[in-house]
Amino acid sequence: xxxxxxxxxxxxxxxxxxxxxxxxxxxxxxxxxxxxxxxxxxxxxxxxxxxxxxxxxxxxxxxxxxxxxxxxxxxxxxxxxxxxxxxxxxxxxxxxxxxxxxxxxxxxxxxxxxxxxxxxxxxxxxxxxxxxxxxxxxxxxxxxxxxxxxxxxxxxxxxxxxxxxxxxx
Amino acid sequence: xxxxxxxxxxxxxxxxxxxxxxxxxxxxxxxxxxxxxxxxxxxxxxxxxxxxxxxxxxxxxxxxxxxxxxxxxxxxxxxxxxxxxxxxxxxxxxxxxxxxxxxxxxxxxxxxxxxxxxxxxxxxxxxxxxxxxxxxxxxxxxxxxxxxxxxxxxxxxxxxxxxxxxxxx
Numbered sequence: 574x575x576x577x578x579x580x581x582x583x584x585x586x587x588x589x590x591x592x593x594x595x596x597x598x599x600x601x602x603x604x605x606x607x608x609x610x611x612x613x614x615x616x617x618x619x620x621x622x623x624x625x626x627x628x629x630x631x632x633x634x635x636x637x638x639x640x641x642x643x644x645x646x647x648x649x650x651x652x653x654x655x656x657x658x659x660x661x662x663x664x665x666x667x668x669x670x671x672x673x674x675x676x677x678x679x680x681x682x683x684x685x686x687x688x689x690x691x692x693x694x695x696x697x698x699x700x701x702x703x704x705x706x707x708x709x710x711x712x713x714x715x716x717x718x719x720x721x722x723x724x725x726x727x728x729x730x731x732x733x734x735x736x737x738x739x740x741x742x
Numbered sequence: 743x744x745x746x747x748x749x750x751x752x753x754x755x756x757x758x759x760x761x762x763x764x765x766x767x768x769x770x771x772x773x774x775x776x777x778x779x780x781x782x783x784x785x786x787x788x789x790x791x792x793x794x795x796x797x798x799x800x801x802x803x804x805x806x807x808x809x810x811x812x813x814x815x816x817x818x819x820x821x822x823x824x825x826x827x828x829x830x831x832x833x834x835x836x837x838x839x840x841x842x843x844x845x846x847x848x849x850x851x852x853x854x855x856x857x858x859x860x861x862x863x864x865x866x867x868x869x870x871x872x873x874x875x876x877x878x879x880x881x882x883x884x885x886x887x888x889x890x891x892x893x894x895x896x897x898x899x900x901x902x903x904x905x906x907x908x909x910x911x
Contacts, residue, residue, distance in 0.1 A: 693754070726895040729791050
């Protein structure tokens, strides 16, 4: 019992490795966006689901406004964040990738500003979802992995081999 | 700089919350298995991909043999682990769910046996993949989320509404 208690309090992830883990996933997702033919990216769908461009935009919005909330404690919708105002509706693959890359830089810039001790704090994301900051970041990543997996099916249905899941460099 | 350095060494996840996170994902995946009609679970496919039963079996095998490796440092293929010999090839939804539930118990049983300090150790999973133990467990979870997302597309293509992504109780 004692051992188990000690283990449960043990640190098993640092902020630095958490950031690396997320950005590695984001590099893979970027490759998936790239694999789509331009028109299919914005139109192809299975079973009434959204095209992959919309799923990628959701990831972008969640990362952009989510990390802003993590750092500042202010949960503002992506569309209301001034820094993203110039590129809210990417209309081509290139515009989508450009926006993706902006968010990559934003994440790297904002991450070190997450206040010490913040990860364990309980907050209410977007005034709606209660949890720790770590749980929110897990959600951003898991949501991306979930939708990217759907993108893999779209690519397969289009006869395109998706990138290898474990290649994230 | 100093603040950033301190933050990067900060604990942001405990072993206990990591286990909870994984089991919450596994509860959602179990719901996805349940949603499939019996025959479609073992046969339905898009773009030459595996049916969801095979994806679920991969998750089961990765969790079963992977956690065994995490705890013991011995990386043995699932098919060679004696404790799973009785149910290696589930042939019905019920058999698959029974096996799923066995792994759920196995994970809860083995997890507290992960030696203190083990999470940060570098090992070579299955003699092939080098990384920290934490990175391996991330891989087990991410692989599950990835393939479960594909199961969502299968369900949608079959006209079935998948469970809500954020409901994991």
